[in-house]
Amino acid sequence: MNDTLSSTFAALADPTRRAMLTRLAQGPATVKELADPFKISMPAISKHLKVLEHAGLIERRREAQWRPAQLQAAPLKDASQWLETYRQNWEENLDRLDEYLRKLQEEQKS
Amino acid sequence: MNDTLSSTFAALADPTRRAMLTRLAQGPATVKELADPFKISMPAISKHLKVLEHAGLIERRREAQWRPAQLQAAPLKDASQWLETYRQNWEENLDRLDEYLRKLQEEQKS
DNA sequence: TAGATAGTTAACTAATTGGTTAAATACTAA
């Protein structure tokens, strides 16, 4: 799917890529630095970065022989806003649980 | 990947499934009702529902010949919380843009 | 019991994904 939200969520569906974003939240990093915590090959890392780049979640520069990546958080904001519309639903569920427990207690009194 | 966050984001990476969740935010619905807006076959719908169910995003009952689905928003809450840790980053980016524009203006004065 | 409606399962396909190894490219430093 080409729509932004789909490629954002697809990019976030992989734990390696989420870990990369977590690292990048603290500032730019080279490919080597991003690869360090993982035991997968460099080409695999390169592909993950490409997915993140195509999703608009990172931007890359060239600096000598390095290709530092920098987080671009705008798509995360959009994803967050999409989820936000469901806040009522997850709070509602808790409300319903509260209500259920309250009713149960009332029934036990009688 | 089996981790909850990965399967939540993977489930959200498809526009058909997101539309289903949007419909379910307003209350339970049968498979037929959920299928209605789409031109894909029933087995395809059935598979999407299975993805949502395995991700814990819906729960299903049997009621006569219907299998109504109901939204379970808890995984959305977790996803939202994961994204929330990046709020600073997307707000920071805007701050940096502000700063950049401010500097640009100062330079033009001198 | 037969027909209609609701939904799933099976078997298949084409495209995508996440990984690999080997080779190529880009740049630095001696």
Next chain:
DNA sequence: TTAGTATTTAACCAATTAGTTAACTATCTA
């Protein structure tokens, strides 16, 4: 110019995904 470091590209592979059609199961109603 040669060696070393950083990174990407190419070619391949196995598993997964999103769809299909055909056949099956479950339930209600006449």
